[in-house]
Amino acid sequence: MRMFVRLVLGLFVLKAAVASPRFSRQANLDIYDDANYDEELNNVESEDTYDYEDGLTIDEPEIEIETMALPDYTFPEEEKPEEGEEEELTLRPQPIPQGSGGSGVLMGPETQKEERVLSTTPETPQEGATSIEETDSSGLPEPFEPKEPDEPKIDISGMPTCLLCTCLGTSVYCDDLKLDSVPPLPKETTHFYARYNKITKINKSDFAFMNKLKRVDLTANEITAIDGTAFIGLPELEELVVRQNHLTQLPALPETMTLIDASHNSIGSKGIHKEAFKDMTGLLFLYLTDNNIDYIPVPLPESLRSLHLQRNNIQMMHEDTFCNLNDFNYIRNALEDIRLDGNPINLSKTPQAYVCLPRIPIGNLI
Known part of the structure; x- marks a missing residue:
C-alpha cells in the first residue's frame, strides 16, 4: 500500500514538472531521441488534459511549487573611516603675499579644507602683515556705543519765562523743570507755581514789584533760606505754600495772608517771630505740621478756622x-x-482752655 501511495505521488510530481514551461524548454536539450520524446510528450499532454479537466480533489494533497527567490544584492558603499579616526588632509603649500592688503587667493573646496586644518595651529605673523591689535591702535575710531543721556540742564538766563514755563492768563506754572532759582515773572502774574524743582533760596529780588501776586506755591524744593523782606512788600499776597523744604525760620509775611502752609520743614521754637500772626485779620488756615515747634504761636487772629x-x-x-x-x-x-x-502734651490737664471752642482739639488726653 505504501508503495502504491508513493507511486501516485511521484506521478503527480512528474505531471507538475512536465506542465512547467521550464521543462518544455529543458526537454529540447535532453539526449532522448525524437521518437521517445514524441511518445512521452503525447502521453504527458493526454494526462495533463485529463487532470486539468477533473481538477484536484479534496483527498489529493496540494503541491506547493516553490519559486526561487532572488538573492539580496547590496550595492557597495564607500568605505567610511572608523570612529576615532580623523580624515587626513594633505597640505598643499600656498604662497602668502606680502604687504598689508588682502591675500588675493581664491578659496575653493580644497583650500577651505586646508584652512580648517591650519586653523588648529597658531599662525605666525608675517612681515608687513597687520594684526588686529595693530589695527585697534592705528587710530581708527572705535565702534559707537550709546550712552545714557544726562539730565538736561535748563539755562533760564535770557529765556522768556512763558517759553520756559506755561503761562495761562495771569498764572505761571513752572512745575518739575529742575529750576534752581525763581525765573523772572511777568508783572501781571497773580499765581505762581514752581513745585518739584531744585530751588535752594528765595532772594529779595525774586518777587520785587509783583504788586498783583496773590499766591506762591514752592512745594517740594530744596529751600533752606528766604530773605526776610522777600514777601513783605507784596500788597496782594494771600497764600504762601512752602511745604517739604528745609526751612528753619518762617519769613515775615504781609497782613493780607489767608493761608500759610509751612509743613514738613525744620522750623524750631525760634523760627517764628513773636506775635507773627496777630495782625493777620484775614488768616483762615495755618499749617505748621511736622516741624520742631515747642509752643502754640499765640496770639492767633479771630478769623482763624484751622490750626494744624x-x-x-x-x-x-x-x-x-x-x-x-x-x-x-x-x-x-x-x-x-x-x-x-x-x-507730648496732655490735653486733659487744661480743661478750661477749650470752653470757648465749638470742638475740643484733637490730641492725647492721657
Missing part, C-alpha cells in the same frame, strides 16, 4: 491760649479744627 500743629514738640498749653478767662461769655466759633496729635 501735629507731630511737633509742644509739651504744654495755657488756659487762655484760645479763650478769654475774664469773659466767660466769649465764644470762638470760627476755630473749628485744631490738630495737636503727635505732640
Whole structure:
C-alpha cells in the first residue's frame, strides 16, 4: 500500500514538472531521441488534459511549487573611516603675499579644507602683515556705543519765562523743570507755581514789584533760606505754600495772608517771630505740621478756622491760649479744627482752655 501511495505521488510530481514551461524548454536539450520524446510528450499532454479537466480533489494533497527567490544584492558603499579616526588632509603649500592688503587667493573646496586644518595651529605673523591689535591702535575710531543721556540742564538766563514755563492768563506754572532759582515773572502774574524743582533760596529780588501776586506755591524744593523782606512788600499776597523744604525760620509775611502752609520743614521754637500772626485779620488756615515747634504761636487772629500743629514738640498749653478767662461769655466759633496729635502734651490737664471752642482739639488726653 505504501508503495502504491508513493507511486501516485511521484506521478503527480512528474505531471507538475512536465506542465512547467521550464521543462518544455529543458526537454529540447535532453539526449532522448525524437521518437521517445514524441511518445512521452503525447502521453504527458493526454494526462495533463485529463487532470486539468477533473481538477484536484479534496483527498489529493496540494503541491506547493516553490519559486526561487532572488538573492539580496547590496550595492557597495564607500568605505567610511572608523570612529576615532580623523580624515587626513594633505597640505598643499600656498604662497602668502606680502604687504598689508588682502591675500588675493581664491578659496575653493580644497583650500577651505586646508584652512580648517591650519586653523588648529597658531599662525605666525608675517612681515608687513597687520594684526588686529595693530589695527585697534592705528587710530581708527572705535565702534559707537550709546550712552545714557544726562539730565538736561535748563539755562533760564535770557529765556522768556512763558517759553520756559506755561503761562495761562495771569498764572505761571513752572512745575518739575529742575529750576534752581525763581525765573523772572511777568508783572501781571497773580499765581505762581514752581513745585518739584531744585530751588535752594528765595532772594529779595525774586518777587520785587509783583504788586498783583496773590499766591506762591514752592512745594517740594530744596529751600533752606528766604530773605526776610522777600514777601513783605507784596500788597496782594494771600497764600504762601512752602511745604517739604528745609526751612528753619518762617519769613515775615504781609497782613493780607489767608493761608500759610509751612509743613514738613525744620522750623524750631525760634523760627517764628513773636506775635507773627496777630495782625493777620484775614488768616483762615495755618499749617505748621511736622516741624520742631515747642509752643502754640499765640496770639492767633479771630478769623482763624484751622490750626494744624501735629507731630511737633509742644509739651504744654495755657488756659487762655484760645479763650478769654475774664469773659466767660466769649465764644470762638470760627476755630473749628485744631490738630495737636503727635505732640507730648496732655490735653486733659487744661480743661478750661477749650470752653470757648465749638470742638475740643484733637490730641492725647492721657
